[in-house]
């Protein structure tokens with residue numbers, strides 16, 4: 494009996510979710526960030542070394558296609574777009590031509606690029622182009638209306654922290670506090686720029702415990718996480734909380750959700766079995782200690798039990814981990830996403 498009620502509740506909540514998704518008048522979703530959200534932009538950047546457009550990337554994608562996503566299948570940006578009621582995840586900006594750009598701009602575009610960071614962004618410049626394109630074709634008022642109802646997702650910051658800790662003899666590293674302060678000021682500037690472009694609903698995904706990536710774990714003799722990286726991620730989350738509070742006080746009409754990716758991943762570690770993960774340390778594809786000493790190389794063989802792995806390659810989560818992360822962002826509690834979750838951000842059409 495209890496089981497049946499539980500099942501019924503699940504079905505009802507699924508129906509409610511679907512209705513909310515259908516009812517939500519989010520016309521478009523624009524996605525910015527790094528490899529955690531890239532759906533193929535880097536395929537168009539010959540100079541970029543961050544590539545995932547070869548098998549076994551995409552092994553669990555439709556027709557096992559390697560799309561440039563840094564995953565065995567979909568990533569969190571894909572799942573979030575679906576949960577917000579979109580049939581298809583927004584296409585990579587760099588795949589669009591003059592003829593297809595406007596059609597897609599009305600439903601959303603993905604500007605995320607693997608390897609990018611807060612201190613090294615291209616997305617916001619592209620965003621300005623698209624706004625100009627929309628304005629030229631729809632007029633200022635219609636463009637403003639479209640953008641103010643749209644969702645802007647941002648997932649970035651990990652590469653900035655990783656770069657900071659990558660030894661580079663030719664550069665004097667500023668102290669950590671100074672670095673985080675520069676990062677915060679720059680991020681705040683980018684977010685303000687998005688607002689100035691017309692964004693009113695911004696979903697921010699913070700930095701996960703990057704010290705626990707297989708690439709970093711492989712550097713620790715005990716196999717533990719690298720603490721400085723975890724601590725930086727946590728410190729930057731606290732800084733981001735302050736940034737978002739400041740901006741929402743300052744910028745009229747701004748609504749936001751801030752996802753705490755650090756806590757979300759810690760929750761994976763704590764409740765691994767509940768989510769079906771039995772391998773939290775080793776990547777599914779790669780080589781060396783924890784498969785974290787080499788990237789996932791073209792045509793190499795990945796592990797077979799992909800659904801049991803938290804990590805797909807030395808830096809990135811598996812499709813299943815991304816899905817759970819997206820679900821948590823979309824409908825999770827205050828512990829993981831504040832002040833409202835991404836579902837609530839998408840709902841309100843005031």
Ligand SMILES: *[C@@H]1O[C@H](CO)[C@@H](O)[C@H](O)[C@H]1NC(C)=O
Pocket residue numbers: 591
């Ligand atoms: C693209 O479209 C714009 C506006 O319609 C036009 O001004 C521009 O010349 C086009 N560019 C190309 C390469 O066709």
Ligand SMILES: *[C@@H]1O[C@H](CO)[C@@H](O)[C@H](O)[C@H]1NC(C)=O
Pocket residue numbers: 591592594595622623625626629
């Ligand atoms: C979009 O704007 C850019 C920069 O102004 C321009 O080069 C491009 O042709 C525009 N495309 C369309 C379809 O209007």
Ligand SMILES: *[C@@H]1O[C@H](CO)[C@@H](O)[C@H](O)[C@H]1NC(C)=O
Pocket residue numbers: 661662663664
């Ligand atoms: C070190 O940093 C400088 C300046 O940012 C850059 O030009 C150089 O390529 C870096 N070297 C390495 C080995 O990463």
Ligand SMILES: *[C@@H]1O[C@H](CO)[C@@H](O)[C@H](O)[C@H]1NC(C)=O
Pocket residue numbers: 713714715716717718719720721
């Ligand atoms: C390596 O992991 C251990 C836990 O196993 C931790 O105590 C230690 O601080 C880590 N080392 C570094 C350099 O972060």
Ligand SMILES: *[C@@H]1O[C@H](CO)[C@@H](O)[C@H](O)[C@H]1NC(C)=O
Pocket residue numbers: 702704705718719720721723724759762
């Ligand atoms: C990350 O490092 C911190 C210490 O800075 C540690 O407390 C935490 O347990 C680590 N995270 C995980 C998931 O091991």
Ligand SMILES: *[C@@H]1O[C@H](CO)[C@@H](O)[C@H](O)[C@H]1NC(C)=O
Pocket residue numbers: 553565566799800812813
């Ligand atoms: C992910 O989880 C689902 C169940 O939620 C399962 O059917 C699927 O096989 C898993 N594996 C992958 C690789 O997605």
